[in-house]
Amino acid sequence: MRIFKRINTYIAAHFLVKFLQIVFAFSLLIFFVNLIDVIEKVRGQNVPFSAMALMAFLKVPDFLNDVVPSLVLISAIITFFLLSSRSEITITRASGFSIWQVLQPIAFCAFFLGIFWVTVFGPASVHMAKKFNSLEGKYVKNDMREVIELEGGIWLKQNNIEYPNEEIIIQAKKVYKESLELDEVTAWFFNQNNQFYQKIDAEEMFLDDGYWLMQNVTVNNFDTLNKKLPSFSVPTDLKADFVMQKIVNNFQNVKLFSVFELPYLIADLRSAGFSSTKFKVYLQSLLCKPILFLAMIFIACYFGLNHTRSRTSILMIFLGISFGLILYITSTIITALGSSSLIPIFASTWVIAVICLAIGVLLIYRKEKF
Numbered sequence: 001m002r003i004f005k006r007i008n009t010y011i012a013a014h015f016l017v018k019f020l021q022i023v024f025a026f027s028l029l030i031f032f033v034n035l036i037d038v039i040e041k042v043r044g045q046n047v048p049f050s051a052m053a054l055m056a057f058l059k060v061p062d063f064l065n066d067v068v069p070s071l072v073l074i075s076a077i078i079t080f081f082l083l084s085s086r087s088e089i090t091i092t093r094a095s096g097f098s099i100w101q102v103l104q105p106i107a108f109c110a111f112f113l114g115i116f117w118v119t120v121f122g123p124a125s126v127h128m129a130k131k132f133n134s135l136e137g138k139y140v141k142n143d144m145r146e147v148i149e150l151e152g153g154i155w156l157k158q159n160n161i162e163y164p165n166e167e168i169i170i171q172a173k174k175v176y177k178e179s180l181e182l183d184e185v186t187a188w189f190f191n192q193n194n195q196f197y198q199k200i201d202a203e204e205m206f207l208d209d210g211y212w213l214m215q216n217v218t219v220n221n222f223d224t225l226n227k228k229l230p231s232f233s234v235p236t237d238l239k240a241d242f243v244m245q246k247i248v249n250n251f252q253n254v255k256l257f258s259v260f261e262l263p264y265l266i267a268d269l270r271s272a273g274f275s276s277t278k279f280k281v282y283l284q285s286l287l288c289k290p291i292l293f294l295a296m297i298f299i300a301c302y303f304g305l306n307h308t309r310s311r312t313s314i315l316m317i318f319l320g321i322s323f324g325l326i327l328y329i330t331s332t333i334i335t336a337l338g339s340s341s342l343i344p345i346f347a348s349t350w351v352i353a354v355i356c357l358a359i360g361v362l363l364i365y366r367k368e369k370f
Contacts, residue, residue, distance in 0.1 A: 007092060012105035014083065019075035019113070026071060027060050034059045047139045055139070058132035061125030062255065068117060069289075072110055073296040073324035077317055079106065080304030084313075089305060099368045103301045110297045114290030122286065123258040130256060154182070154247060161235035165192035168234065170212075172205065175247055180207050180240050185214065187234065189221075197221060200232060207243060211235045245269060254282040262286075278339040284349035285335050291353040292331070298360025299324050302367050327356050 034056035042052060064071075080103075083089045092102060153171045160166035167190045172182035185205040189198035198221040202214035217232040245268065257265055262283040269276035303320025331352040338348025 007097070008105040011079075011083070011092075011102065012109045015075060015079045015106045015109055016113075018079050018082075019072065022071050022075050022078075023064065023068075026067065027064065030060050030063045031056050034063075041140050045139065051135065051139060055132055055135050058128045058135070061121065061128050065117075065122070065125055065255070069292050069296055069328050070321075070325055072113070072293050073300050073328075074321060076106060076110070076297050076300030077304035077320050080301055081313070081317060084305055099301065099305065099364060102305075103297060103364070106301075107294055107297045110293040111290045114293035117293075118259050118286050118289050123260065126256060126258045126261075156238070156243065156246070158236055158238055160189065161237060163191075166190060167194075170205075180244060181205070187212075187214075200234075202232065207236070207238065207240055210237075254278055257282075259283065259286045275341075277341050277345065280345050281335060281338040281348055284345055288350050288353040291350075291357055292328075295327075295353065295356035295360045296324055298357065298364050299327070302360070302363035305367070327359070331356065 035053060038052045038055045080089070083092075089102060153173055154175055156170040156172075158168050158170070160168050169188045169190070170182075171186045171188075173184035175182050182205040183203065185202045187200045187202075188196055189200075190196055198219070200214065200220075201218040203216035205212050205214045207213075212234040214232045214234065215230065217229040219227040219229060219232070257279070262279055266276040266279050266283065269279065300320060303316045303323065334343065334348050334352050337343050338345050
C-alpha cells in the first residue's frame, strides 16, 4: 500500500512540475508580447520602464485564463510521454497498476487544480486586470477614472419626454462609471413616424435628476446648422441605477468579475429586469472548468501513453494536442453561442464539459481494452 502511495505521489508531482514549467514558459512569452504592445502604446510619452513592465505583467493572467485547459492538456501529454520513454509506465503496470490507476493521481491533481484556478487564481487575475485598466488609463489614456469604452460606442434609447410619441437614441464613445459621465455624445431625435429630424453633438453629458445635461453642444436640424451652445438639457425618465445596470449588462467585460462576485451581479440584474445571460454562462463555464481539466487529462493519457519505440508516438502526441485544442475551441464557440442566448446555458457549458469527459473516458477504455 505504501509503494502505491509513493508511485501516485511521484506521478502527480511529475505532472505538477511540468504544468508549472509550461505555465511559466507561456507566461514569459505572453509577458514579452505584452511589453512590446505597451511600449508601442506609450511611445513618445514619459512613462517609466517599470510601469510598462508592470502593465505587461498584469495582463498575463488574463491570457492564461483563456488557454489554461490547453496548457493542462500539453502538460499531461508530455508527462505521460516522458514516463513512457523512461519505461516507468511499463514498470508501474507490471507492478499491478492499470491505466486507470496510472492516470488517477494526475486526474485528481487536474481536478483540484481546476478548483484552485477558479477560486484563487481567478479572483487574483480579476484584481490584476482592474489594476491594468487603471494604469492604462493613467499612462495611455491619461485618465485615472474607471471607464467603459467600446470601438462601436455605447448606445441608449429613451422616449422623448417633451413629445411622448417620439424617441431619442444616444451614442457615447465612453462612459465613466463613478460619475456616470458620457463623453463624445451624439443624440438623434426621431418623430412619431420614426423620421430623423434633429441631431445634437456634445463633448460631455451627465445624468442629473430628471434630465441629461449636455455641455459644449452643437445642434443640427432643418432650421439650424452647426449651432453652438454651452449647454443643453434633455428631459429623461431614466434613472442612474438603470443606466449603469444596462451599461454593465451590455458592455462590461464579464472577465472583470470573479466567481464570487458573479452571483450577486446576476441577482442585481435580474431584480432590475435586465438579461444576465452572458454572466450566467460565464459563471457556469467557471464552475465546470475542473471537469474540463479532467477531460483534458483523459484525452492526454490516450494520446501520450504510447510505446516510444513506435513510429507513431510523435504523431500521436501531435494528434492529441490537435484533438484537445479542437475540443476546447469548439467549447469556446458553443459558450459564445450560449452567451448570445442562441442555445441554453446548461447546454453551452456543462453539457460540453461532460461530453469532453465522456470522450476521454471512452478513449481510455478503448486503450485499456486493446
